[in-house]
Amino acid sequence: MTLLRAGIQGVFHIAAALALAQAACSKPAPAPRDKPDIDPTDTETAECTGVTFTDSDGVETDLTEAFTDGTHTTLSTNGTVSVCPGDWFVRLTTTANVVIEGDHETTTILSGGDNDTVLTVTGGRLTVAGVRIDRGRARGSGNAAKGGGILCDGGARVTVTESSLTNNNAFDGGAIYATNGCVVSATDVVFSNNSAGDDGGTLCSYFDGGIELSRVTIEGGTSRDGGAIFVYEGELNIEDSVISGNRASMIGGAIMSYGSQMTVSDTTFSDNQAEVGGAILNVGDATLDNVRFTGNVAEDGGAVFAYSSATTTGTQCSFTTNTPDDVAVGTSAYTFGGTVDFLCDGQGCAWDPAGR
DSSP, rough: OHHHHHHHHHHHHHHHHHHHHHHHHHOOOOOOOOOOOOOTTTTTTOOOSSEEEETTTTOEEEEEHHHHHHHHEEOOEEEEHHHHHHHEEEEEEEEOOEEOOOOOOOEEEEETTTTSSSEEEEEEEEEEEEEEOOOOOOOSSSSBOSSSSEEEOTOOOEEEEEEEESOOEEEEESSSSEEEEOOOEEEEEEEEEEEEEEEEESSEEESOEEEESOEEEEEEEEEESSSEEESSSSEEEEEEEEEOOOEEEEEOEEEEEEEEEEEEEEEESSSSOOBBOEEEEEEEEEEEEEEEEEEEOOOSSEEEEEEEEOOOEEEEEEESSSSSSSSSEEEEEEEEOOEEEEEEEEEEEEEEEETT
16 A cells, blocks of 8 residues: 555646646747947047047048157147047147047057157147157257147147146257147146256246146156256246156256246145255246245255346245255345245345234
8 A cells, every 4th residue: 555655646646747847848938138238449449559539520530650650740620639548659730639548647648758758739739638748859959959749839829638747858948849839738648757857857838838736746857957847938837736856957956937926835845956046046027926945956046046137026936945045145144944925026035923
């Protein structure tokens, strides 16, 4: 009886298994998934590999080959250059309103190959974002020897944001040279290890040019005069920046300003060095507001040297361990220490402790 019950149960189990198998086989097969709709020309879904110029009418021109072999290229119509990540060899001139957009300064490199100026601007407005301009070297004579990274002439305007300029070299203006009314603006930009044989290791402006800097870092610039910046008969405005470790073999370790209007606010000058004017040499009108001078070195004017024809006004400025003094006017040297308001001109310097 027991064996018969067991046999019947076994038959029921086998029958149930067969029914489940038949049910499974009768289910429709799952529908295949749709393949992703990928457009190989869509930069959001495809790998970005080239360089394209799109003019204001939407017409595209492929610049990949020109940016690969360093062909001299001129853009004379308004438009945008889209540059994919890569190390590009660039010799580009713009005469219209042109925007250059890179992926990021760490991935998109516009290089002069230690051979030529990278970007030359002779008209219109050039806007540059998200790139590193590296190893530009200006050669030749006249303007051809100026502006290793960017040369701006003839009333044009250059705006650089969220980028860096490194290892550029020229006779004047290692990274950027602006002349004849050109105005250069830089925001959220790092300038590093640029050099010039004469004026402005990093930036140089001549003859009614202008330089506007906000939230920038300038470090490691070298030249004869104006290790970081040289301005001649123009305007210089700096805010919320750090200018450190620049060297001039003669005057103005960080800045040399001649016959110019200079305004600097909320900025730190540290460890700059020159024979005269460790951080700033001023032969014009300068207004300094909440500027910190630390560890700058010179034979005269460790932080600031103001010629007797100059006027230098400081509000809430602090001076720490500048050598051999803080400010010099002609043969007169002054050590303020701490935070002061001061005025230096042809009569010398007068100051009061800030908050007095």
